[in-house]
Amino acid sequence: MVLGTYKEVVAARSTDKQIQKIAQDGGIVSGLFCYALDEGLIDGAVVAGPTDVMWKPEPMVAMSSDEILAAAGTKYTFSPNVWMLKQAVRQYGLEKVGTVAIPCQSMGIRKMQSYPFGVRFLADKIALTLGIFCMENFPYESLRTFISEKAGVDFDLVEKMDIGKGKFWIETADQTLTIPLKETHGYEQNGCKVCLDYVCELADVSTGSVGTPDGWSTVFVRTDAGETVFKQAVEAGLIETKSMDDVKPGLGLLEKLATDKKTKAMKVIDERKAMGLPVPYKGSSEKEDPLANI
Amino acid sequence: MSILARIKSFLGMEAKPDEKASKEEVEKVAEEKAKPKIGYIHLSGCTGDGMSLTENYDILAPLLTEMVDIVYGQTLVDLWEMPEMDIALVEGSCCLQDEHSVKELMEVREKAGLVVAFGSCAATGCFTRYSRGGQQAQPNHESFVPIADLVKVDLSIPGCPPSPEIIAKTVVAVINGDMDYLAPMMDLAGYTEACGCDLQTKVVNQALCIGCGTCAMACQTRALSMTNGRPELNEDRCIKCGICYVQCPRSWWPADRIKQDLGL
Numbered sequence: 254m255v256l257g258t259y260k261e262v263v264a265a266r267s268t269d270k271q272i273q274k275i276a277q278d279g280g281i282v283s284g285l286f287c288y289a290l291d292e293g294l295i296d297g298a299v300v301a302g303p304t305d306v307m308w309k310p311e312p313m314v315a316m317s318s319d320e321i322l323a324a325a326g327t328k329y330t331f332s333p334n335v336w337m338l339k340q341a342v343r344q345y346g347l348e349k350v351g352t353v354a355i356p357c358q359s360m361g362i363r364k365m366q367s368y369p370f371g372v373r374f375l376a377d378k379i380a381l382t383l384g385i386f387c388m389e390n391f392p393y394e395s396l397r398t399f400i401s402e403k404a405g406v407d408f409d410l411v412e413k414m415d416i417g418k419g420k421f422w423i424e425t426a427d428q429t430l431t432i433p434l435k436e437t438h439g440y441e442q443n444g445c446k447v448c449l450d451y452v453c454e455l456a457d458v459s460t461g462s463v464g465t466p467d468g469w470s471t472v473f474v475r476t477d478a479g480e481t482v483f484k485q486a487v488e489a490g491l492i493e494t495k496s497m498d499d500v501k502p503g504l505g506l507l508e509k510l511a512t513d514k515k516t517k518a519m520k521v522i523d524e525r526k527a528m529g530l531p532v533p534y535k536g537s538s539e540k541e542d543p544l545a546n547i
Numbered sequence: 548m549s550i551l552a553r554i555k556s557f558l559g560m561e562a563k564p565d566e567k568a569s570k571e572e573v574e575k576v577a578e579e580k581a582k583p584k585i586g587y588i589h590l591s592g593c594t595g596d597g598m599s600l601t602e603n604y605d606i607l608a609p610l611l612t613e614m615v616d617i618v619y620g621q622t623l624v625d626l627w628e629m630p631e632m633d634i635a636l637v638e639g640s641c642c643l644q645d646e647h648s649v650k651e652l653m654e655v656r657e658k659a660g661l662v663v664a665f666g667s668c669a670a671t672g673c674f675t676r677y678s679r680g681g682q683q684a685q686p687n688h689e690s691f692v693p694i695a696d697l698v699k700v701d702l703s704i705p706g707c708p709p710s711p712e713i714i715a716k717t718v719v720a721v722i723n724g725d726m727d728y729l730a731p732m733m734d735l736a737g738y739t740e741a742c743g744c745d746l747q748t749k750v751v752n753q754a755l756c757i758g759c760g761t762c763a764m765a766c767q768t769r770a771l772s773m774t775n776g777r778p779e780l781n782e783d784r785c786i787k788c789g790i791c792y793v794q795c796p797r798s799w800w801p802a803d804r805i806k807q808d809l810g811l
């Protein structure tokens with residue numbers, strides 16, 4: 254199953270106009286965190302917060318809706334959110350922590366929860382993991398190269414970046430520029446090449462843009478904890494949903510992209526194994542489902 | 548099969564069980580079903596590992612009284628002669644200049660069914676790796692090694708100290724005979740030379756790092772920070788416990804267990 258195990262998948266967006274305006278897609282991550290904070294389901298959330306350097310995020314512990322919103326939007330470079338989880342508990346004293354995680358971050362979190370060798374009194378304080386889909390991530394210098402060199406835009410003027418429809422999109426106040434993904438290819442970090450998870454298969458709820466129209470998100474509800482929060486937020490009217498069957502391009506595209514990502518990664522994994530290089534995952538001959546994230 | 552028999556046969560420590568179960572054997576199994584006999588052996592460690600065990604307040608009382616039998620251990624049991632044990636938890640590295648430690652460790656291997664390197668000092672040497680001797684009370688005590696350098700170790704539970712949770716999970720797995728859970732700890736028995744620089748040599752250098760920050764979160768001495776999405780080590784703070792690499796999602800990946808734990 255290339256989309257992981259899930260209870261439900263829907264098209265959804267936040268009904269809050271402000272969130273719709275600043276969020277990357279349907280504002281699911283920010284909307285759910287704000288709701289969970291208000292309802293006391295979490296005491297705070299680790300998000301990719303802004304820094305003095307444009308588009309260079311740093312993990313931060315958001316304790317209010319304002320802080321959640323200040324961190325909305327996708328930054329296509331590293332924000333080592335898992336690092337901040339310990340501070341969230343030790344320094345901020347949170348008992349119930351939320352966190353947004355790209356698939357590989359959710360893998361670090363889940364491994365720690367199942368095998369907390371050196372990590373004390375943290376595993377059961379992670380109350381809500383919101384996963385976002387991820388095809389690849391870029392070193393900051395790669396991003397700078399696309400924006401300044403390839404697109405020729407001043408980094409500070411960029412208001413939004415996005416990946417979709419085969420292109421890297423750069424929006425400023427008065428123009429929208431695109432770079433074909435063929436040209437960004439080769440700038441992604443190398444570790445992504447063995448990554449077998451596209452749709453954040455281990456999060457409580459995972460979401461991304463692919464599958465739904467602009468301004469909407471595709472949402473997988475996976476665990477019991479995720480189901481509770483998502484259902485409540487929908488019932489409270491903070492999130493509106495549509496059936497995936499009623500939206501375009503729909504689940505088919507997501508399945509195709511997930512299959513492509515996993516197939517490519519398996520090839521690299523097998524090649525690495527043949528060269529004797531380490532990989533934490535099984536080779537295709539060692540597992541039943543060649544595309545499983547194991 | 549009793550848990551212990553299962554552990555032993557899994558670890559290849561016992562002859563294959565006889566197909567035909569004689570009455571005698573059934574009795575033997577019934578006898579084996581008794582609470583596992585556990586010994587606590589304290590070599591060159593700080594007692595932090597034992598203290599972490601006791602921090603499992605919820606389960607400590609039933610654990611000690613109903614689930615296991617502590618049969619040996621300084622300050623725990625009034626016994627000089629080391630008895631036969633099912634499981635020996637060894638805390639601390641072994642000082643090669645201390646003949647008593649070396650002798651005790653050898654004896655543990657003989658008397659215990661399973662030898663567990665409990666805590667990073669026993670598992671990787673941890674901060675005792677920095678010892679160079681020349682100090683009171685024994686200036687010639689200078690060489691401290693992980694116990695796997697001297698004896699075969701069956702399971703390793705690194706951590707400085709290991710968290711109360713991993714100790715509880717391990718105990719439960721041992722009692723349930725849950726070998727899948729213990730399998731990574733059997734592999735970790737071979738990870739004896741640890742350092743924060745493993746992240747560079749075994750992850751970043753191998754084109755595997757993805758900047759998740761799990762290593763920096765896990766480091767128990769805050770020797771790690773993240774710079775431009777990669778771990779940066781402050782060597783002066785590193786105690787060579789190995790936890791950063793052990794927790795890294797790119798070192799080993801227990802996918803099935805995680806799915807099971809999440810109900811996925």
Ligand SMILES: Cc1cc2nc3c(=O)[nH]c(=O)nc-3n(C[C@H](O)[C@H](O)[C@H](O)COP(=O)(O)OP(=O)(O)OC[C@H]3O[C@@H](n4cnc5c(N)ncnc54)[C@H](O)[C@@H]3O)c2cc1C
Pocket residue numbers: 275276277278279280281282283284300301302310324325326327328329330331332334353354355385386387388389390391416460461462463470
């Ligand atoms: C590197 C990367 C690659 C992605 N690739 C895809 C893709 O291929 N297909 C797809 O459908 N979706 C992808 N996404 C997800 C998508 O861009 C949106 O983040 C997602 O749909 C959530 O939108 P939202 O409106 O619900 O979130 P918002 O409400 O806008 O919130 C986004 C949240 O993500 C956090 N965040 C931003 N950047 C990072 C980061 N670098 N690391 C960790 N957290 C971060 C923010 O702090 C914020 O909390 C990717 C995201 C990232 C970070």
Ligand code: SF4
Pocket residue numbers: 355356357358387388389390444445446448449450757
């Ligand atoms: S592709 Fe995988 S490894 Fe790379 S950043 Fe995304 S989730 Fe992490």
Ligand code: SF4
Pocket residue numbers: 361746750751755756757758759760761762763776777778794795796797
């Ligand atoms: S834990 Fe994450 S950031 Fe640290 S070395 Fe491993 S992959 Fe890199």
Ligand code: SF4
Pocket residue numbers: 741742743744765766767768769770771780784785786787788789790791792
């Ligand atoms: S960097 Fe930290 S976790 Fe890693 S070995 Fe050193 S002290 Fe241990």
